[in-house]
Amino acid sequence: MTEPASKAQSGWKHDCPPDRAWRGRPGRSREVLAAEQDRAAGGRHRRSVDLGDGRFARASVELKVLPATRRIRAYLRWSDGGKSPARYLGQVEHGTRGANLAAAWKMAWEKGLLAEEPLAADSWASSPAVRAAMRGNRNKDTKPELRLRSLLHKQGLRYRVASRPVPELRRTADVVFTKPKVAVFVDGCFWHGCPEHLRASSRNAEFWRTKIEGNQARDADTDRLLREAGWTVVRVWEHEDPTAAAARVMRVVRGSSTQQAESGDMSL
Incomplete structure (x- = not known):
């Protein structure tokens, strides 16, 4: 049964969010998870974090639920020199995981945390x-x-x-x-x-x-x-x-x- 829109938009004040709103199906391969992130971000090329000095890292969005608040919180994570930095993006309140991932990627762009990698000087690709x-x-x-x-x-x-x-x-x-x-x-x-x-x-x-x-x-x-x-x-x-x-x-x-x-x- 589909979660009522009013409950999803209210942030589930009285109940924890349903698993389908934030938790992925268990046992999925890394390839499937990466494809899910690509779709939500609008393409793999839109998942890059600029590390400086011409270096870029591929980021992912993580969704978590804090039982005390019954809210879905979104974080941007990536790897940099053996470390795994994370930035809190905000709360998301949609009824499906896909919609919440997409909302989180939008937040990441709005916060200026992401950048598209520049094309190489000799690249034939147009974008x-x-x-x-x-x-x-x-x-x-x-x-x-x-x-x-x-x-x-x-x-x-x-x-x-x-x-x-x-x-x-x-x-x-x-x-x-x-x-x-x-x-x-x-x-x-x-x-x-x-x-x-x-x-x-x-x-x-x-x-x-x-x-x-x-x-x-x-x-x-x-x-x-x-x-x-x-x-x-x-x-x-x-x-x-x-x-x-x-x-x-x-x-x-x-x-x-x-x-x-x-x-x-x-x-x-």
Whole structure:
């Protein structure tokens, strides 16, 4: 049941705040926690503390409840030379942890505690946000890939990682199901031109436009070649909900397996 707005806005004067307003789910990985902070801050590039002398530290927001006051208090924490400084930001009173984290990050900016790291003189990125997106696009074992693979594994599916579906074809898929012949690609929003999240670069615009269009053309060619070889291709954007993406992949894999079994292919 959703907490009444009046109670959330009043700071829970008579009761302690519900866990969902400040406490994260137990057992979450460091990657999931970092992604939560990134979303609340508006991007990883907006989580930096200027340490001086050209040094920056990645900060995080911590939410605490003091039983005596029944208030959620927000703190900004970071690491500096083996120490862990913390600054009190203020009280937050929203009904969800995500909303309270976002409110705390806003406080940190308003207090002047954060700074965006400057771009290097030779950087091709047009902004810190673009640079963060570029840095986040690794070739293998990205956070979206790891989360998707974990969910698929929990459902009993087994697969190959970073493998060529067709050995003689120089195209590598992120997750490969060999028997049902399903190839899964987890596409980064920046490099593959996500229609929802790609932002045109103002620096070297023609270079980046050509680069991304080339990647999109290669993606389309990969899909065509694999389908001609009898494979089913599934593409997942990195921004997609991992649970929904895993469910989509499972439907395709199990559907392909059923079709092969019905056709008399006993290799399954």
